[in-house]
Every structure is written in structure tokens, then in C-alpha cells.
Amino acid sequence: MKLNAKDIAAGALLVLLAVIGLWLNQDHALGSARRMGPGYMPMLVFWLQFGLGSLVLATALFNGPDPLQKWTGTEITTLIAGIVVGTLVWKLAPALGTFFESTYNAVGLGMLAGFLVVCIAKGWSLIGFICAAMCVFSLLLEQGGLMLALIGTILVACAAEPEHRQRPLGVLGMGIFLLALCWWVFIKQLDIRVAVWPQF
Amino acid sequence: MDILANLGHGFTVAFSFTNLLFALIGALIGTAIGVLPGIGPVATISLLLPITFGQPATTAIIMLAGIYYGAQYGGSTTAILLNLPGEISSVVTTLEGYKMARNGRAGAALATSALGSFFAGTVATVLVAGSGPLLTSVALSFGPADYFSLMLLGLIISAVLAQGSVLKSVAMVVLGVALGLVGTDVQTGQQRFTFGIPELSDGIGFVALAMGMFGIAEIILNLERPEARSVLKTKVGNLWLTREEFRRATPSVLRGTLVGSVLGILPGGGASLASFGSYMMERKISRGRNMFGQGAIEGVAGPEAANNAAAQTSFIPLLTLGIPANAVMALMVGALIIQGIQPGPRMVEAQPDLFWGLIASMWIGNVMLLVINLPMIGMWVKLLQVPYKFLYPSILVFCCIGSYSINNNVFDVYMTVLFAVFGVVCAKLKMEPAPLLIGFVLGPMMEEHLRRAMLLSRGDPMVFVQRPISATMLAIAAVALIAMLMPTLRKGKEAAMAG
Numbered sequence: 001m002k003l004n005a006k007d008i009a010a011g012a013l014l015v016l017l018a019v020i021g022l023w024l025n026q027d028h029a030l031g032s033a034r035r036m037g038p039g040y041m042p043m044l045v046f047w048l049q050f051g052l053g054s055l056v057l058a059t060a061l062f063n064g065p066d067p068l069q070k071w072t073g074t075e076i077t078t079l080i081a082g083i084v085v086g087t088l089v090w091k092l093a094p095a096l097g098t099f100f101e102s103t104y105n106a107v108g109l110g111m112l113a114g115f116l117v118v119c120i121a122k123g124w125s126l127i128g129f130i131c132a133a134m135c136v137f138s139l140l141l142e143q144g145g146l147m148l149a150l151i152g153t154i155l156v157a158c159a160a161e162p163e164h165r166q167r168p169l170g171v172l173g174m175g176i177f178l179l180a181l182c183w184w185v186f187i188k189q190l191d192i193r194v195a196v197w198p199q200f
Numbered sequence: 201m202d203i204l205a206n207l208g209h210g211f212t213v214a215f216s217f218t219n220l221l222f223a224l225i226g227a228l229i230g231t232a233i234g235v236l237p238g239i240g241p242v243a244t245i246s247l248l249l250p251i252t253f254g255q256p257a258t259t260a261i262i263m264l265a266g267i268y269y270g271a272q273y274g275g276s277t278t279a280i281l282l283n284l285p286g287e288i289s290s291v292v293t294t295l296e297g298y299k300m301a302r303n304g305r306a307g308a309a310l311a312t313s314a315l316g317s318f319f320a321g322t323v324a325t326v327l328v329a330g331s332g333p334l335l336t337s338v339a340l341s342f343g344p345a346d347y348f349s350l351m352l353l354g355l356i357i358s359a360v361l362a363q364g365s366v367l368k369s370v371a372m373v374v375l376g377v378a379l380g381l382v383g384t385d386v387q388t389g390q391q392r393f394t395f396g397i398p399e400l401s402d403g404i405g406f407v408a409l410a411m412g413m414f415g416i417a418e419i420i421l422n423l424e425r426p427e428a429r430s431v432l433k434t435k436v437g438n439l440w441l442t443r444e445e446f447r448r449a450t451p452s453v454l455r456g457t458l459v460g461s462v463l464g465i466l467p468g469g470g471a472s473l474a475s476f477g478s479y480m481m482e483r484k485i486s487r488g489r490n491m492f493g494q495g496a497i498e499g500v501a502g503p504e505a506a507n508n509a510a511a512q513t514s515f516i517p518l519l520t521l522g523i524p525a526n527a528v529m530a531l532m533v534g535a536l537i538i539q540g541i542q543p544g545p546r547m548v549e550a551q552p553d554l555f556w557g558l559i560a561s562m563w564i565g566n567v568m569l570l571v572i573n574l575p576m577i578g579m580w581v582k583l584l585q586v587p588y589k590f591l592y593p594s595i596l597v598f599c600c601i602g603s604y605s606i607n608n609n610v611f612d613v614y615m616t617v618l619f620a621v622f623g624v625v626c627a628k629l630k631m632e633p634a635p636l637l638i639g640f641v642l643g644p645m646m647e648e649h650l651r652r653a654m655l656l657s658r659g660d661p662m663v664f665v666q667r668p669i670s671a672t673m674l675a676i677a678a679v680a681l682i683a684m685l686m687p688t689l690r691k692g693k694e695a696a697m698a699g
Contacts, residue, residue: 006628006629006630007365007368007629007630009629010368010371010629010630010631013625013629014371014375017375017378018378021378021393024393028385028390028392029388029390032659033654033659033660033661034654034655034658034659035655035659036650036651036654037388038385038387038388038390038392039392040651041381041647041650041651042378042381042392042393045374045377045378045381045643046378048374049371049374049375049378052367052370052371052374053371055367056365056367056368056371059367066630068628069628104610104611104614105610107614108610108614111614111617126420126423126424127420127620127621127624130416130419130420130423130596130620131416131617131620131621133596133600134416134596134599134600134613134616134617134620135613135614135617137597137600137604137613138600138604138610138613138614139610141604141610142610146601149600150597153593153596153597153600154593154597157592157593157596157597158593160423161423161589161592163589164589170590174590174593174594178593178594178597181594182597182598182601185251186601186605190251190254190605192601192605192608193608194604194605194608
């Protein structure tokens with residue numbers, strides 16, 4: 001067999017996105033070729049993408065083999081668990097306090113929870129911790145201030161690299177350097193409008 | 201001499217204190233990321249984009265351009281000293297450059313690369329200055345149909361020349377155009393694909409997309425690979441070339457400059473393609489071709505000149521036609537649009553400060569880079585000792601603050617996270633992100649031109665083949681596409697990409 005698994009997945013993804021696009025595009029008036037409505041260009045683009053995706057799928061049957069990385073059982077379980085936990089946390093977050101009544105904070109908490117669950121599987125820990133670090137940043141920034149947000153982000157980000165766990169002093173040094181650098185660049189020089197210290 | 205007067209004006213702009221300072225900052229950052237493997241110009245420029253919003257457009261573009269061509273200088277340093285390409289465009293430099301270093305001629309290789317780059321940069325600057333106004337006057341006679349076809353040609357060639365499968369690259373371009381559709385329809389004001397999210401009514405954030413797919417996704421992919429960074433064993437040695445070396449390098453630099461200048465202008469071209477092209481050429485026709493593999497100076501001089509020439513001439517289609525030739529130029533389009541400047545043929549007239557100031561600063565930047573790179577080489581070698589595990593948290597933190605500060609809204613940070621995940625998925629499935637970015641930038645402009653062209657032709661699609669300019673563009677696009685789908689040529693491209 002010369003199946004190209006990577007291309008099959010790529011083609012399927014392209015086709016799936018095209019179908020979703022075409023489905024959503026039903027809301028938009030097509031207009032005519034002369035006076036194109038808002039739906040005309042999307043229609044052309046998504047049909048083209050559908051066609052190309054199908055072509056990728058078709059050629060994938062012959063130009064392999066190019067297998068995907070094998071997913072272990074834990075990886076599949078944690079991925080599903082991550083999605084479920086993330087969605088649950090997102091929906092339940094508003095009950096936790098006024099801060100989470102704002103949509104993005106609730107979504108952010110859900111994403112954070114989801115990414116952290118995914119980290120349980122070794123193969124996902126990199127992507128999980130890096131993305132979780134960014135969620136920590138946006139959750140802490142507006143109330144906790146820039147410094148607290150940076151500390152949280154750096155700690156979570158460093159969890160992605162096993163070597164950092166053995167040498168906390170290196171992380172400390174880098175953290176202090178980064179805090180000083182960010183303060184100097186973004187607050188002192190560029191003066192972005194953001195609180196530096198926690199707001200109560 | 202109109203050009204001389206304009207260039208004079210450009211130099212007065214570029215010599216202002218702020219612009220000189222930011223050209224220097226750009227060149228320094230560019231050299232640094234060029235030296236460091238694991239972070240390239242695309243990621244750096246996208247994560248510095250938000251910082252440039254507060255600056256005048258000219259200053260911003262001068263700095264961003266400095267990063268791009270600075271990276272070409274810096275990339276060769278690691279390639280020669282450590283056999284480790286700092287950038288894709290310096291992959292071929294490792295082949296002969298590292299051999300030269302092993303033979304004790306590291307200094308000569310570094311000097312050749314810096315001087316060759318400087319020469320190529322100077323020639324390319326003159327080319328940009330000369331061809332700019334010329335191409336602009338041609339482009340001003342373009343109708344909407346011609347524009348649409350030109351953009352289509354740009355997209356197709358950039359997909360054809362991208363790494364990996366042509367079919368998938370074309371599909372990525374289309375996906376990019378599709379992502380560009382999100383937001384308010386310009387003509388009717390209707391919201392498209394926004395899911396009722398108010399932040400999406402201006403479209404998907406360009407910075408979030410670029411930062412996520414290039415900046416963050418790259419961190420994740422780099423961390424997956426074990427770090428291969430050897431300690432410097434070779435000595436830099438004497439920087440002076442011998443008379444013999446100088447005689448051999450000169451024709452290669454000239455050829456490299458020519459190859460690089462041409463390949464840089466092509467859509468989808470740019471620095472990496474140019475250095476591959478030049479290396480292949482030197483290996484075939486240079487006088488030292490039988491010394492290849494043992495540290496031939498031609499194999500350093502040609503590609504290094506070519507990648508710098510290409511980095512600069514790839515600004516030509518951007519500045520004159522408003523069409524980005526590669527992912528870095530797509531970021532420049534984004535930077536210009538955020539500054540409220542519509543890239544296109546009117547830019548030379550409407551923004552003379554920007555156009556001529558940028559050209560003048562390119563040359564100044566090359567002089568700076570020569571100084572930054574040759575006498576200060578030891579400092580850059582030290583920088584190499586910073587391990588990636590200390591580097592990635594900094595990149596991440598800058599991405600976070602950067603994406604937040606675009607609109608002072610955490611929404612953009614979450615979008616960046618989503619695009620990071622998408623970027624990793626694309627990398628795993630061998631789907632190239634660069635064509636997607638170019639499609640994303642050009643998509644909205646294409647829609648506008650398509651609508652206008654069809655309105656003028658009363659809905660007759662034949663307008664695209666009846667207008668001679670448009671028909672020519674479409675014909676070239678078709679030929680390029682068909683040619684690349686033919687097996688023999690595809691093998692040639694694969695061989696070139698593999699070096």
C-alpha cells in the first residue's frame with residue numbers, strides 16, 4: 001500500500017473546512033456575477049478549496065507511504081478528556097465569580113483547563129504547556145497586572161522543558177531578566193496601556 | 201536625474217536620528233536572530249509588528265526591513281563556524297563554508313560572506329531604486345481585471361515555488377484567502393463568518409495569525425527536536441582574503457548577485473531560493489567547481505551574495521505593485537495596512553518618504569551590517585551559547601504582550617493560541633504556512649478587484665482573457681502550474697530544495 005496518511009488527513013481537513021464554509025455561506029446573498037453579493041466570493045473560494053482538498057485526498061492514495069505519528073492510548077484519552085473538561089469549565093466558569101461572567105475570561109479558563117489536562121500525556125505536554133502559558137497570561141493580565149501575568153506565564157512555559165524542572169535557579173535568573181526587560185521595553189519605552197501591579 | 205534627486209531625498213529621510221537608530225536596531229535584531237537557530241525572520245517580524253504601531257510608517261518599515269536583510273548576514277555566521285544554518289537561506293553555506301573553517305580559513309569565509317553580501321546589497325538597492333518608478337508607471341495602467349490576474353499569478357507562483365507538494369501549497373493559498381473573508385463585507389457591510397463575535401468584524405487579526413502560526417507553533421516544534429548545538433571548536437582566524445581567494449570569489453559574487461536579484465523579484469522567491477539557485481550554478485560553472493566539497497570559496501561567495509540580493513529585490517513587487525513575494529513581504533503588507541497605507545503602485549507617489557527613505561536605509565543598513573558582523577564577530581559567537589530553553593520563554597512572553605497590545609484585548613491572545621495549535625497541525629500534516637499567509641493578505645484585495653472587474657465587464661468573465669495584460673498573467677500562471685506538476689521538473693525542484 002502506498003497510502004499517504006498525512007495527505008489524507010490534510011485533504012480531509014481542507015474538505016471539512018470547505019463544507020463548513022459553504023454551509024455557513026448560505027446566510028449570505030450571492031448576487032449575480034455582475035453585482036456580486038457578500039456570498040459570491042466565499043462560494044467561489046470554498047468550492048475551489050473543496051475541489052483542491054478532494055484532489056489532495058485522491059492523490060494521497062498513491063504518493064505515500066507517509067504515516068502519521070502514532071498516537072498512544074493516553075494521548076487519545078487526554079485529548080478527549082481535555083476537550084470535555086475545557087468545555088465544562090467554560091460553561092460553568094460564570095458561577096465562579098463576576099470576573100468569569102465576561103465571555104473571554106470564561107473561555108480562557110476553559111482553554112487553560114483543557115490544555116492542562118492534555119499535558120498529562122507526555123506527547124502533548126509541549127503544546128499543552130505553551131498554550132496554557134498564554135492562557136494564564138491573558139487571565140492574569142487585566143486584574144493581576146503585567147508582572148504577575150509574566151511570572152505565571154514564565155513558570156507554566158518552563159514546565160514544558162524538563163531540564164528547567166531540575167534547575168530552578170536558571171528559571172529564577174531568566175525570570176528576573178525577562179521581567180526587567182519587559183518592563184523596560186513595554187512600560188518605559190512603548191508605554192502600552194496596561195497595569196503593572198495587581199489591581200484590587 | 202530624477203532618481204538622484206529622489207535618492208537624495210531618501211537619504212535625508214534615512215539619516216534622521218530616529219530612522220538611523222531603528223535601522224540599527226533592526227540590523228542588530230536581524231543579525232541576532234540570524235545567528236540563533238530556531239527563530240527566523242518571519243517569527244521575529246510578526247512578534248515585533250505590534251511594537252511598530254506607535255511609530256511612523258517609514259520608521260517601522262525601515263526597522264522591519266533591517267531585520268530581514270540583517271538575518272541574511274547573521275545566518276552565515278553559524279553556518280560557517282558551527283555547520284549549523286541559522287536560517288534556511290544559509291543551509292548551502294554550511295556545505296563549503298564549514299569546510300573552509302575546518303581548513304583554518306573561517307575568517308576568510310566570514311569576510312567573503314559579509315563583503316559579498318554588502319556588494320550584492322548595494323547592487324540590489326540600486327535595482328530597487330531604478331526599477332521602482334519604472335514598474336510603477338506600468339502598474340498604473342492596470343485595470344481591476346489585470347490586477348486580479350496579477351495577484352492570482354503571484355499566489356500561484358508562490359505556491360509553486362514553496363517547499364513541499366504544489367497541490368497542497370495551492371490549497372493552503374486558497375485556505376488563506378478563505379480566512380481573509382472573515383469580517384465585514386466592504387461593499388454591503390454584512391458580517392461574514394464572524395459567529396456574532398464583535399472582535400471579528402474587522403477580520404481575523406493579521407498579527408494573531410502570523411504570530412500563532414510562525415512564532416508560537418515554531419517554539420513547540422523546535423522544543424520537540426533535541427537541541428543540536430555544538431561548541432565552537434574552530435578559530436575565526438585572519439579575516440583577510442588572500443589575493444588568490446579574492447580572485448576566485450569575485451566572479452561568484454557577481455553571478456550570485458545576478459541570480460539573487462532575479463529570483464528575489466519572483467513571487468514565492470526570496471532569500472532561500474536564491475541561495476540554493478546560486479549554489480547549484482557555482483557547482484556547475486565556476487572555475488573552482490572541482491574543489492567543491494573541500495571548502496571552495498565560490499560556494500560561499502555566490503549563495504551569500506545571492507541571498508542578500510534577493511532579500512532586497514523581493515521588496516520590488518511589494519513597493520511597486522503591492523504584491524508580497526514571500527511570507528516576510530506579506531508581513532510588510534500587514535504592517536503597512538495597519539499604518540493606514542494601502543500598498544500598491546500609488547505608494548511611490550503618495551509616500552515618497554517611505555519609498556525613497558526605505559531604499560536609502562537599505563544601503564545604510566548594509567554598511568551598518570558590515571561593521572556589526574566583521575569586527576564584532578566574537579560577540580555573536582557568544583550569543584550562540586544561549587541555549588534555546590532560555591530563549592523560548594522570552595519569545596513566548598513577547599508574543600503574549602504583543603498580541604494583547606494590538607487592541608488591548610485578551611481576545612487577540614486567545615486567537616494567537618488557536619492559530620498556534622492550527623500551525624502545529626499544519627506542520628504535522630506537511631502543509632506549508634507561508635502560502636496561507638500570502639493568500640490571507642491578498643484575499644481581500646483580490647475580492648475587491650474581482651468585483652470591480654466583473655461590474656465593469658457587466659458580468660462577463662471573458663474580460664480576464666480579453667485584456668492582453670491580464671491574459672498574459674493568466675497564461676504564465678497556467679504554464680507555471682502545469683510545468684510544476686510534471687514529474688521531471690518537480691524532481692529538479694526537490695533536488696534544489698534538498699541542496
